[in-house]
Amino acid sequence: MPKQLLIIIPCYNEQASLPALLANVGSLQIPGYELTPLVVNDCSTDNTYAVAKQHGAKVLDLPINLGIGGAVQSGLLYAGQYHFDFAVQMDGDGQHPPKELIKLLAHNEATGANLVIGSRFIEKEGFQSSFTRRLGIGYFYWLTRILTGVHVFDSTSGFRLFDKKAIELATGYYPDEYPEPESLVHFSKAGLRISETPVIMAGRMGGQSSIRNFASLYYCIKVTLAMLFSAIRKTQ
Amino acid sequence: MARIQIITIIISLLFLLYISRLIIKGKLREEYSIVWCVCTLILVIFSFWRSGLEVMSKLFGVYEAPNLVFTACIFVILIYLLHLSIVASKLHKQNKQMAQDIALLKEKVYSEDKQIEN
Numbered sequence: 449m450p451k452q453l454l455i456i457i458p459c460y461n462e463q464a465s466l467p468a469l470l471a472n473v474g475s476l477q478i479p480g481y482e483l484t485p486l487v488v489n490d491c492s493t494d495n496t497y498a499v500a501k502q503h504g505a506k507v508l509d510l511p512i513n514l515g516i517g518g519a520v521q522s523g524l525l526y527a528g529q530y531h532f533d534f535a536v537q538m539d540g541d542g543q544h545p546p547k548e549l550i551k552l553l554a555h556n557e558a559t560g561a562n563l564v565i566g567s568r569f570i571e572k573e574g575f576q577s578s579f580t581r582r583l584g585i586g587y588f589y590w591l592t593r594i595l596t597g598v599h600v601f602d603s604t605s606g607f608r609l610f611d612k613k614a615i616e617l618a619t620g621y622y623p624d625e626y627p628e629p630e631s632l633v634h635f636s637k638a639g640l641r642i643s644e645t646p647v648i649m650a651g652r653m654g655g656q657s658s659i660r661n662f663a664s665l666y667y668c669i670k671v672t673l674a675m676l677f678s679a680i681r682k683t684q
Numbered sequence: 685m686a687r688i689q690i691i692t693i694i695i696s697l698l699f700l701l702y703i704s705r706l707i708i709k710g711k712l713r714e715e716y717s718i719v720w721c722v723c724t725l726i727l728v729i730f731s732f733w734r735s736g737l738e739v740m741s742k743l744f745g746v747y748e749a750p751n752l753v754f755t756a757c758i759f760v761i762l763i764y765l766l767h768l769s770i771v772a773s774k775l776h777k778q779n780k781q782m783a784q785d786i787a788l789l790k791e792k793v794y795s796e797d798k799q800i801e802n
Contacts, residue, residue, distance in 0.1 A: 488787075506795070508787040514780055522784045529788065624780065 450482040451533040455549075456523030458516055459540035460490045463499045470503040472546045473538075478553065486526060487540070490519040496540075516606070517627030521618060524610065528619045535610045544607040548647040552609040561643035562614045563635055565600060566607035568649050584668060588629050591672065595679045596636035600644050603629045607647060614640055629671050633678040692731040700724045719764055 455473055459466060466487070473485045487500035491513040500507045508522050520537050527535040536552065538544045544566065552564045569585070588603045606628055610618060617638050623630045636642055703720050706712035730736050741749040 506791060508791050510783050510787045512779065512783045514783055518780050518784070522787055525784055526788060526791070 450480055452531070453478075453481045453483050453553075454523065454527045454530075454532040454535040455483055455485045455546075456488060456520060456527070456535055456537050457485060457505075457540050458488045458490060458519035458523065458537065459492060459496045459500070460513070460516075460519075461492045461494045461496060462540035463492070463494045463496050465542040466496060466499050466540060467503055469538075469540065469542050469546070470500070470505055474504075476546045476549070478550055481534075481553065484532075486523055488519040488523045490514060490516070515624045517622055517624040517631075520606075520627065521622040524615050524618045524622065527610075527615050532615070533612055535615050537606055537608050537610075539606050543649050545648065545650055548607070548649075549609075551645055551647055552607070555643060555645035556609055556611065559643050560641070562611050562640035563632075563642045564609040565602060565605050565642065565644045566609075566647035566649075567600075567602035567605055567644045568647070569601040580664065584664065587668070588671070591675060592629060592632055595633050595675055596642075598632065598636055598642050600632060600642065602644065603632055607649070623674060626667055626671050626674075630674040630678050633675050637679070637681075686734070689731050689734065693728060696724050696727040696731060700728075719760075723760070 457466075457469065457473075470485060470487075473483065476483060485505045486508065487496070487505045488508045489497045489500065489510060491510050497507060497509055508526060510519065510522060514522070523537070524535055534553075534556070536549060538546065538549070548566060552566055555561070555564050585602065585604060589599075589601055592598060592600050592603045604626075608628075614635065617635065617640065618631070621634060623634075632642060700721065703712065703717055703724070707714060707717050737749045737753070741747075741752045744752060746752040746755075
């Protein structure tokens with residue numbers, strides 16, 4: 449029996465890039481896995497919902513904007529409810545090429561890690577972001593290492609594969625805003641194994657990054673605080 | 685009784701009346717009204733008891749009586765603001781869970797409708 453894999457595509461105003469992404473996902477065949485794309489429409493103001501439906505994807509339509517973390521968690525709740533074996537987060541802007549998914553799955557088979565992160569930085573290939581962003585990512589590498597002891601070079605990467613255990617944990621708690629680095633602390637405290645594998649990411653096909661210049665200082669402070677509190681919080 | 689006393693007493697009582705009206709109309713929940721009722725009562729008490737502030741200042745060892753008023757007020761306001769932040773956080777969390785449940789149910793209804801159609 450093939451393993452069930454849910455592809456969670458959180459979207460906020462991604463009607464431009466969504467058709468190509470869904471076509472890519474639809475044409476993807478991975479032996480031993482059955483893929484189900486699930487678009488999570490985070491209360492977009494454009495036609496994301498209609499576009500996703502048109503292309504035959506399952507859609508979770510959030511009535512209010514929850515932010516990336518809340519949207520991903522909704523997808524994970526779906527995965528938990530319908531007993532999926534794996535769930536993968538793939539951003540709606542087309543930064544995460546679907547065929548790179550094979551690498552995440554292969555890495556999971558090889559290491560048995562509960563959470564596999566697709567990283568841009570282990571091998572420097574494909575789209576690399578700006579200098580300041582890389583500086584921030586270096587900072588989070590050290591912070592993650594100090595708090596969890598895990599080496600994660602691309603702790604802000606949203607391209608990540610959850611196994612059953614990780615899905616179950618994330619349905620209980622997953623941060624709303626800028627969830628990626630904080631959730632690493634949460635997962636590692638709960639005893640889950642986190643591992644990273646190199647992937648090649650594309651530039652954005654459309655839309656805007658959720659982290660822009662003015663917000664980046666706020667991002668650093670907020671995420672640092674969240675990670676510190678996560679590290680001292682008792683796991684439920 | 686001095687004129688200012690009468691004015692403060694009337695204003696305090698009007699305020700209390702307004703709060704009761706809000707509760708009766710269901711616009712203010714009882715648990716949030718307690719702090720307002722208590723504050724108004726304190727105002728009424730000190731309006732009647734003119735030397736009360738002096739007595740309290742001596743009790744706490746404050747030289748200038750108005751300073752006690754400011755300190756106490758700011759302290760109470762800060763605590764109440766914190767309380768409101770906690771309430772907002774709780775509402776935020778419940779709101780999120782509700783939105784997620786609605787989205788999941790909507791998807792379920794949609795796919796079941798589709799199954800019936802086919």
